[in-house]
Amino acid sequence: xxxxxxxxxxxxxxxxxxxxxxxxxxxxxxxxxxxxxxxxxxxxxxxxxxxxxxxxxxxxxxxxxxxxxxxxxxxxxxxxxxxxxxxxxxxxxxxxxxxxxxxxxxxxxxxxxxxxxxxxxxxxxxxxxxxxxxxxxxxxxxxxxxxxxxxxxxxxxxxxxxxxxxxxxxxxxxxxxxxxxxxxxxxxxx
Amino acid sequence: xxxxxxxxxxxxxxxxxxxxxxxxxxxxxxxxxxxxxxxxxxxxxxxxxxxxxxxxxxxxxxxxxxxxxxxxxxxxxxxxxxxxxxxxxxxxxxxxxxxxxxxxxxxxxxxxxxxxxxxxxxxxxxxxxxxxxxxxxxxxxxxxxxxxxxxxxxxxxxxxxxxxxxxxxxxxxxxxxxxxxxxxxxxxxx
DNA sequence: GAAGATGCATACTGGTTGGTATGTTACAGG
DNA sequence: CCTGTAACATACCAACCAGTATGCATCTTC
Numbered sequence: 001x002x003x004x005x006x007x008x009x010x011x012x013x014x015x016x017x018x019x020x021x022x023x024x025x026x027x028x029x030x031x032x033x034x035x036x037x038x039x040x041x042x043x044x045x046x047x048x049x050x051x052x053x054x055x056x057x058x059x060x061x062x063x064x065x066x067x068x069x070x071x072x073x074x075x076x077x078x079x080x081x082x083x084x085x086x087x088x089x090x091x092x093x094x095x096x097x098x099x100x101x102x103x104x105x106x107x108x109x110x111x112x113x114x115x116x117x118x119x120x121x122x123x124x125x126x127x128x129x130x131x132x133x134x135x136x137x138x139x140x141x142x143x144x145x146x147x148x149x150x151x152x153x154x155x156x157x158x159x160x161x162x163x164x165x166x167x168x169x170x171x172x173x174x175x176x177x178x179x180x181x182x183x184x185x186x187x188x189x190x
Numbered sequence: 191x192x193x194x195x196x197x198x199x200x201x202x203x204x205x206x207x208x209x210x211x212x213x214x215x216x217x218x219x220x221x222x223x224x225x226x227x228x229x230x231x232x233x234x235x236x237x238x239x240x241x242x243x244x245x246x247x248x249x250x251x252x253x254x255x256x257x258x259x260x261x262x263x264x265x266x267x268x269x270x271x272x273x274x275x276x277x278x279x280x281x282x283x284x285x286x287x288x289x290x291x292x293x294x295x296x297x298x299x300x301x302x303x304x305x306x307x308x309x310x311x312x313x314x315x316x317x318x319x320x321x322x323x324x325x326x327x328x329x330x331x332x333x334x335x336x337x338x339x340x341x342x343x344x345x346x347x348x349x350x351x352x353x354x355x356x357x358x359x360x361x362x363x364x365x366x367x368x369x370x371x372x373x374x375x376x377x378x379x380x
Numbered sequence: 381g382a383a384g385a386t387g388c389a390t391a392c393t394g395g396t397t398g399g400t401a402t403g404t405t406a407c408a409g410g
Numbered sequence: 411c412c413t414g415t416a417a418c419a420t421a422c423c424a425a426c427c428a429g430t431a432t433g434c435a436t437c438t439t440c
Contacts, residue, residue: 003285008197011398022399023419032398082285090344091281095193095272105344139350140357143337144330150340151333154280154295160329167330201428212429213389222428 002085005092006036006100033099036089040103044086048107053114061127062118063180066172070145070165075158083153087146112138119175126179137175144168192275195282196226196290223289226279230293234276238297243304251317252308253370256362260335260355265348273343277336302328309365316369327365334358 001009011032015022029035052069059065074080082088086107093100115138122128148164191199201222205212219225242259249255264270272278276297283290305328312318338354 005195005197005282007195010396012396021419024417026399027417083281087340088281091273091278091340092195094344094346101344101346108341108344136353136357139338139341139353140334143341143354143357144334145337146340147333147335147337148329150277150281150336151298151329154284154291154298156284156291163326163329164333167326167333200426202426211389214387216429217387 001036001039002082002088006089007092033097036093037099037103040086040089040100040107044089044104045107045110048086048111052111056114056118059118061180062115062122063127063172063176065118066115066141067169070168070172073161073165075161075165077156077158080149080152080158080161081156084146084149087149108142112142115141122180123177126177128175128180129177132175141168141171144171191226191229192272192278196279197282223287226283227289227293230276230279230290230297234279234294235297235300238276238301242301246304246308249308251370252305252312253317253362253366255308256305256331257359260358260362263351263355265351265355267346267348270339270342270348270351271346274336274339277339298332302332305331312370313367316367318365318370319367322365331358331361334361 001014004010011022011025015025025035029038051072055065055069056062086104089100090104090108094104095101112135116134119128119132119134119137123130123134128134144164145168148161148168152158152161152164191204194200201212201215205215215225219228241262245255245259246252276294279290280294280298284294285291302325306324309318309322309324309327313320313324318324334354335358338351338358342348342351342354
């Protein structure tokens, strides 16, 4: 489903790979669409929570947390090859299936809100510049991040993803507030 | 093909819509794949050239040209609904078909190079800040632009695209050099 | 004007694939 | 034990759809 997309994903192949029979699947799910919904609601949602929401909620410094998350993004060839599963599903299904669109949109919203809330918290603590709009910045970060992953997936070149990481990290550093510029950190726009 | 993606696009439906018979199609193309290649090489390439490459080559000020292009991006619901056809095809086919991957990658490269060359030219004229890397900036612009289009396609909300335009425009303004800051322009990071 | 080539049109086919109908096992309750 | 039901397994179907086989005008060339 990650490689081929939802519609071109072969149910029989999925069942064979999972060593599950068709009877077992259709006992638990009404149809392929319901299986896809469950993948978004459970698999993709928990990936997003583990990678983004949880670290941001438990971070002392949101910029540091974001830097860590971005740096933690795998640059291995096999991960880069298929891109972001949330973005893939969203792009494929949004114009065609309102159920998929709403579910993926909810994940993007949760992602966005986690970043925005953390940035606002950081602004209160002086760790994040107060002259930026947290909501707009969160959207911008997500757009740039997903955009770079898309370009890297197309080029199939690890260096493209690494360059993208570098750009996003520079953007993150430019968001630090007065109290966030400590211990010899160098910030371009500082 | 734009809505449904390449593989799920129904050839019979395309033929009916174009009022062309299957015999006519298969006289000129070996198979569906060859038709898809032609769409990338001719249709998408000429769209990209008309919208980005040509205006950038004939611009006196690259920032002004980029601002114009970004502002000229349609925010109509029906255009936003299906997203960017180049990015769609690229994301769908890159992991599955090397021919599609190479072709879409070439269009992204031409797009990137057009921006980078224009920015370097602008740097020579003092219209673009000399402390930015033209290549990295071009990639960043494309990534952010495509990222916002993807998010807008998912949300199906015109305001998301408009907010994205605003963010990209702010980024563009921050790139202006000394000789580009005239006639009362206000630049955030200036 | 005969013969081939060009440029299509139409009917058909064969493989793929989501979904179903029916059979079977295992276990729980009485 | 007997019955019922939950939890599967298997064989099959029907639709969809890319691709093909064949037919048929028109046009070119000698």
